[in-house]
Amino acid sequence: MIPVSSWGRLSADPHHVIALKDPFQIQSVVSREPLPGIAHGMGRSYGDVCLNPEGALWTTTGLDHLVSFDIATGRLVCEAGVLLRDIQRLAIPRGWSLPVTPGTQMVTVGGGIANDVHGKNHHLCGTFGDHVQRITLIRTNGEIVQCGPVTNPEWFSASVGGLGLTGVIAQAEIQLRPVAGPWLETETVPYGSLDEFFQLAEESESGWEHAVSWVDCVAGDNTRGLFMRGSSVASSHGPPPKPRSLTMPVVPPVSLVNRLTLRAFNNGYHYLNMRKPGRKIAHYETFFYPLDNLQGWNRMYGPTGFFQYQSVFPPESGRDAVQAMLKDIAGAGEGSFLAVLKTFGDRAPAGMLSFPKSGVTLALDFPNNGPRTHKLFERLDAIVREAKGRIYPAKDARMPRDLFEVGYPRLSEFLEYRDPGISSALSRRLMGS
Amino acid sequence: MSSRKRIVIVGATSAIAENCARLWVESGPADLILLGRDPQRLQRTATDLGVRSPQSDIRTVPAEFLDVVAIEAAVDDIIALGEVDLVLIAHGSLPDQNGCQSDLKACRDALEINGVSPVLFAEAFARRMAKADRGTIALIGSVAGDRGRKSNYVYGAAKGLVTRYAQGLQHRFAGTGLNVVLIKPGPTDTPMTAHLKGQGAKLASVESVASEIVAGIDAGRATIYAPGKWKIIMNIVRHIPSVIFNRLEI
Numbered sequence: 001m002i003p004v005s006s007w008g009r010l011s012a013d014p015h016h017v018i019a020l021k022d023p024f025q026i027q028s029v030v031s032r033e034p035l036p037g038i039a040h041g042m043g044r045s046y047g048d049v050c051l052n053p054e055g056a057l058w059t060t061t062g063l064d065h066l067v068s069f070d071i072a073t074g075r076l077v078c079e080a081g082v083l084l085r086d087i088q089r090l091a092i093p094r095g096w097s098l099p100v101t102p103g104t105q106m107v108t109v110g111g112g113i114a115n116d117v118h119g120k121n122h123h124l125c126g127t128f129g130d131h132v133q134r135i136t137l138i139r140t141n142g143e144i145v146q147c148g149p150v151t152n153p154e155w156f157s158a159s160v161g162g163l164g165l166t167g168v169i170a171q172a173e174i175q176l177r178p179v180a181g182p183w184l185e186t187e188t189v190p191y192g193s194l195d196e197f198f199q200l201a202e203e204s205e206s207g208w209e210h211a212v213s214w215v216d217c218v219a220g221d222n223t224r225g226l227f228m229r230g231s232s233v234a235s236s237h238g239p240p241p242k243p244r245s246l247t248m249p250v251v252p253p254v255s256l257v258n259r260l261t262l263r264a265f266n267n268g269y270h271y272l273n274m275r276k277p278g279r280k281i282a283h284y285e286t287f288f289y290p291l292d293n294l295q296g297w298n299r300m301y302g303p304t305g306f307f308q309y310q311s312v313f314p315p316e317s318g319r320d321a322v323q324a325m326l327k328d329i330a331g332a333g334e335g336s337f338l339a340v341l342k343t344f345g346d347r348a349p350a351g352m353l354s355f356p357k358s359g360v361t362l363a364l365d366f367p368n369n370g371p372r373t374h375k376l377f378e379r380l381d382a383i384v385r386e387a388k389g390r391i392y393p394a395k396d397a398r399m400p401r402d403l404f405e406v407g408y409p410r411l412s413e414f415l416e417y418r419d420p421g422i423s424s425a426l427s428r429r430l431m432g433s
Numbered sequence: 434m435s436s437r438k439r440i441v442i443v444g445a446t447s448a449i450a451e452n453c454a455r456l457w458v459e460s461g462p463a464d465l466i467l468l469g470r471d472p473q474r475l476q477r478t479a480t481d482l483g484v485r486s487p488q489s490d491i492r493t494v495p496a497e498f499l500d501v502v503a504i505e506a507a508v509d510d511i512i513a514l515g516e517v518d519l520v521l522i523a524h525g526s527l528p529d530q531n532g533c534q535s536d537l538k539a540c541r542d543a544l545e546i547n548g549v550s551p552v553l554f555a556e557a558f559a560r561r562m563a564k565a566d567r568g569t570i571a572l573i574g575s576v577a578g579d580r581g582r583k584s585n586y587v588y589g590a591a592k593g594l595v596t597r598y599a600q601g602l603q604h605r606f607a608g609t610g611l612n613v614v615l616i617k618p619g620p621t622d623t624p625m626t627a628h629l630k631g632q633g634a635k636l637a638s639v640e641s642v643a644s645e646i647v648a649g650i651d652a653g654r655a656t657i658y659a660p661g662k663w664k665i666i667m668n669i670v671r672h673i674p675s676v677i678f679n680r681l682e683i
Binding site: 023 | 477623
């Protein structure tokens with residue numbers, strides 16, 4: 001038994017860790033497990049979706065082999081433990097890119113599918129699952145299910161965003177998207193109100209591939225932020241930036257993000273970027289994955305760890321809900337430097353439990369200050385409930401079961417496809433088993 | 434004649450070897466000859482490298498690791514097709530120390546696969562590469578070979594054999610065109626060590642270990658500790674007096 005934490009570092013419970021070393025053995029390893037297990041990739045999920053205390057954790061990072069890549073069609077077949085980073089580094093110089101990528105490239109393909117991750121271009125490309133053509137699912141009864149949008153689509157729809165609960169994803173086929181190269185033209189536009197944000201989001205949907213914004217979570221009613229947008233450009237701008245790999249070397253005894261530092265952080269970030277708005281050329285790694293250069297940044301929240309609270313609201317209630325949330329957060333003096341506000345396009349989700357839906361999403365980190373933090377979450381939950389929104393399970397560690405149930409109306413349909421030999425801390429908390 | 438490197442990897446499905454191979458093909462197309470016991474896993478490694486580097490020429494050679502006749506034949510075949518720039522001998526497996534103490538067969542198997550087999554391959558290549566008077570033979574040993582410890586001395590003894598053997602080989606080929614490199618990885622995050630995670634073991638990433646190995650071979654170093662800090666750590670461990678050492682729980 002080995003203590004394992006997820007990215008939020010909220011717990012370090014013992015797990016029976018078993019490495020899935022090669023694809024030919026997955027079947028025998030998962031089917032002989034006496035206790036339910038869960039596949040675990042890079043552990044970049046914030047909460048408990050990738051944890052299974054006292055049970056089996058099947059680590060997939062050894063399943064990191066590429067199977068085929070057709071440079072003419074952009075079809076890539078790979079094992080589930082391949083990192084998005086490795087796909088990007090292989091494909092982008094050859095004119096292809098992952099169509100959808102989250103804010104870190106240090107996640108596995110399997111994790112990207114199981115959480116149906118999204119990126120800054122949802123309005124254009126939807127979610128990660130929208131580009132998966134096939135997955136190989138290994139069930140703990142030894143059954144192998146091949147599924148995709150056309151073959152066994154119901155299995156596919158259950159497994160994309162299925163939180164790893166339908167079987168172990170062993171292999172995937174992904175349709176990449178042509179890109180001009182590694183460079184993007186980017187623009188940063190400061191905004192001073194939520195209305196301005198929505199206006200920028202709307203006008204960016206037609207002209208820009210990627211759009212996201214940073215929002216100041218301590219400003220309260222005077223919502224301000226920085227809108228960042230980018231599109232791939234066909235030009236050569238010299239060599240890629242040198243990877244500056246800094247590491248957060250220790251866990252400080254208290255969170256570095258607290259009432260004292262929060263306002264200073266946010267003011268500093270705002271004014272620093274206010275002074276250099278406008279257009280520039282950026283490398284894709286700098287634009288998409290700004291935090292990947294700071295290894296172990298999750299340690300800065302101190303020994304008690306941190307939560308991320310990400311919710312999405314439909315367009316009709318989104319503006320008021322975000323306003324109410326930011327007000328509550330500022331009033332509580334909680335929240336963090338990393339507050340993200342963005343809109344999702346109007347697209348049908350690929351999976352039964354996929355998080356993104358038409359509207360606006362707000363994501364914030366919160367240092368774990370115990371009851372104080374949980375009290376704030378209860379208020380935020382009430383806003384989500386009222387506005388008919390939902391919370392992102394990949395980031396969650398504490399949402400109440402009823403909120404999950406109302407947020408995900410296809411849950412009962414999904415449950416038909418669960419693998420009885422698979423369970424996680426999240427599934428037990430939100431689905432009872 | 435192209436300037437592509439011709440690289441042989443024995444135990445090519447090991448995580449460290451694979452990551453070295455990925456770095457080699459990333460820096461330009463190469464001719465790779467991959468030896469391993471399990472044809473299916475070997476093919477998986479070859480396919481992966483082929484996707485990463487379509488211009489590389491990658492061949493797989495199923496290999497017996499302890500049959501001297503088979504080893505001689507395999508090495509003959511490889512050399513017959515052309516001179517070799519680099520041989521990386523990377524195979525091994527981490528045995529369960531308690532298992533080795535209670536079961537002599539497990540003990541013998543561990544000694545053979547981690548110690549005897551790498552030596553046989555190195556010796557077979559050395560004889561043929563000596564004639565060409567060029568190239569590099571790199572053997573993966575381990576920091577565990579630097580001093581016997583109760584928690585893994587059977588594995589350590591086998592790796593100690595590799596260490597002493599590599600020293601001798603370096604002595605034999607000193608001043609010739611043939612380079613001999615001994616690699617001593619510290620505990621590395623590979624499928625082989627998954628069970629050590631969290632038991633207080635600090636595991637280095639296999640990518641960082643591979644990049645130190647590739648850089649060290651390029652620089653022609655005789656001994657490569659990867660990560661480099663293990664050179665200092667093992668220097669201390671080697672010099673702790675027995676009266677203190679034997680009381681340590683390591």
